[in-house]
Amino acid sequence: MRNAVLLVAGCLLTVFAGCGPAAEPALTPPPPPLQTLDFGVYWPPQNPAEPPVGEPILLGKLSLREAETPGKARTLTVSIELTRASDEEHREMWNDRLAYRQYDWMRRVRVWDADEKWLWPNVPYLLRVHGKNRVERYGGIDPGKGVDNDFAAVLIRAYDPSGTEESASTRNTPLVSAEWYPVDAENVNGQSIVHSTRSDTFTLPTTGREPRQGRFAVWLIYADFMGSPPPLTWPKKLEWAGGILAYFEIDWNISPDGEFQVKLQQKAPTTDTGFDWQAWIGPTDGEPTARAVARLAVID
Numbered sequence: 001m002r003n004a005v006l007l008v009a010g011c012l013l014t015v016f017a018g019c020g021p022a023a024e025p026a027l028t029p030p031p032p033p034l035q036t037l038d039f040g041v042y043w044p045p046q047n048p049a050e051p052p053v054g055e056p057i058l059l060g061k062l063s064l065r066e067a068e069t070p071g072k073a074r075t076l077t078v079s080i081e082l083t084r085a086s087d088e089e090h091r092e093m094w095n096d097r098l099a100y101r102q103y104d105w106m107r108r109v110r111v112w113d114a115d116e117k118w119l120w121p122n123v124p125y126l127l128r129v130h131g132k133n134r135v136e137r138y139g140g141i142d143p144g145k146g147v148d149n150d151f152a153a154v155l156i157r158a159y160d161p162s163g164t165e166e167s168a169s170t171r172n173t174p175l176v177s178a179e180w181y182p183v184d185a186e187n188v189n190g191q192s193i194v195h196s197t198r199s200d201t202f203t204l205p206t207t208g209r210e211p212r213q214g215r216f217a218v219w220l221i222y223a224d225f226m227g228s229p230p231p232l233t234w235p236k237k238l239e240w241a242g243g244i245l246a247y248f249e250i251d252w253n254i255s256p257d258g259e260f261q262v263k264l265q266q267k268a269p270t271t272d273t274g275f276d277w278q279a280w281i282g283p284t285d286g287e288p289t290a291r292a293v294a295r296l297a298v299i300d
Contacts, residue, residue: 031065031066031068032065033063033064033065034064034065034066034076034262035063035064035262035264036061036062036063036064036264037061037062037064037248037264037265037266038059038060038061039059039060039061039062039246039266040052040055040056040058040059040060041056041057041058041059041060041082041220041245041246042054042056042057043056043057043097043098043228044225044228044229044230045230045231045234045243045244045245045246046231047231047233047234047268048246048266048267048268049267049268055085055090055093057084057093057094057097057098058082058083058084058123059082059083059084059085060080060081060082060083060220060246061080061081061083062078062079062080062218062248062264062266063078063079063080063081064076064077064078064250064262064264065077065078066260067203074205074206074254074260075203075204075205075206076203076204076205076206076216076250076252076262077201077202077203077204078156078201078202078204078216078218078250079198079199079200079201079202080154080198080199080220081183081196081197081198081199082123082127082180082196082197082198083183083195083196083197084123084195084196085195086195091117091118094118094119094120095118095119098119098120099119100226103226105143105144109134109138109140111125111138111190111191112191113191113192113193114191118193120138121190121191121192121193121194122138122182122188122189122190122191122192122193122194123180123194123195123196123197124180124181124182124188124194124197125137125138125188125190125194126138126139127151127152127178127180127197127222128151128178128179128180129148129151129153129178129179129281129291129292130178130179130288130292133148134190135190136190137150137151138150138190139151141284146284147241147278147284148281148284149223149224149240149241149242149277149278149281150223150224151178151222151223151292152178152180152220152221152222152223152245153176153177153178153220153221153223153277154175154176154177154178154199154200154202154218154219154220155174155175155176155218155219155221155273155275156170156174156175156176156202156204156216156217156218156219157170157171157174157175157216157217157273157274158170158204158214158215158216158217158298159214159215159216159217160214160215161213161214161215161251161253162215163215163217163249167214167298169298170298173295174273174275174295175202175204175295175296175297175298176275176280176294176295177199177200177202177294177295177296178292178294179199179200179294180197180198180199181197181198181199182194182196182197183196183197183198184196200294200296201296202296202297203296203297203298204216204250204298205298206252206254206260212253212254213251213252213253213254214251214252215249215250215251215252216249216250216252217247217248217249217250218247218248218249218250219239219244219246219247219269219273220244220245220246220247220248221239221242221243221244221245221273221277222239222242222243222245223239223240223241223242223277224240224241224242225238225241225242225243230243230244231268233268234268234269235269235270235271235272237272238272239272239273239275239277240277240278244269244272244273246266247266247267247268247269248264248265248266248267249264249265249267250262250263250264251263251265280292280293
């Protein structure tokens, strides 16, 4: 009996002294970006080579990181974060530009927050293609056109240094995703006010190619422009019924002594994505897991 008491007392002392089971280690924060590029998403889109007119509806940040890989491999990761300004002036601008009051049918699908202040309050729900239509996303099948093209997507292709010859690794199957996640928000729904969202993270290997240099082209698109015109200099081919919101080029080079050099730029797009968005989405009555399947890594 005495031994049992001593055993219990010893266990209690161990717990209260902090010598019990080790606490879970703190999550390691992601490495700082190799480069970032801030940009604006304007509606309708504007040519980044020209002085901007008005305010963007979203503030964007493209983050480029070097991933930890075994050996001498050099691998980049790319993601995009979009943030809506939350002050009163930008709330009014957001509501006005995205109300589309000229379309009577829009009154049946508009979503407001609980206080009816923010239209389309949850930014990820406005952009994402996955989830239950009109419940876990604002988009869904258009009752008139019978299509589902209410989504934003990121698409990436790999090229030679001049940007003219595409790598076989992306020629037929580019990297692509139309999933968007809330930033600093959990357990959200259609009425939740969520101002920031991030894309999937894409992995881009830069080794295994000769010469040891190349270019990645990155398109951010929305698949339905609702009749809003793109800049006159934009590619004429639509992205389904939409177009390009922003375009970037990532030029990379590994010198003979192993120095890794990367240049990140936003430019006016000279070509469309060359992607069949409608085929990628698949039939509206198709199996959900087979629709809009993301490809997040280049496989050489």
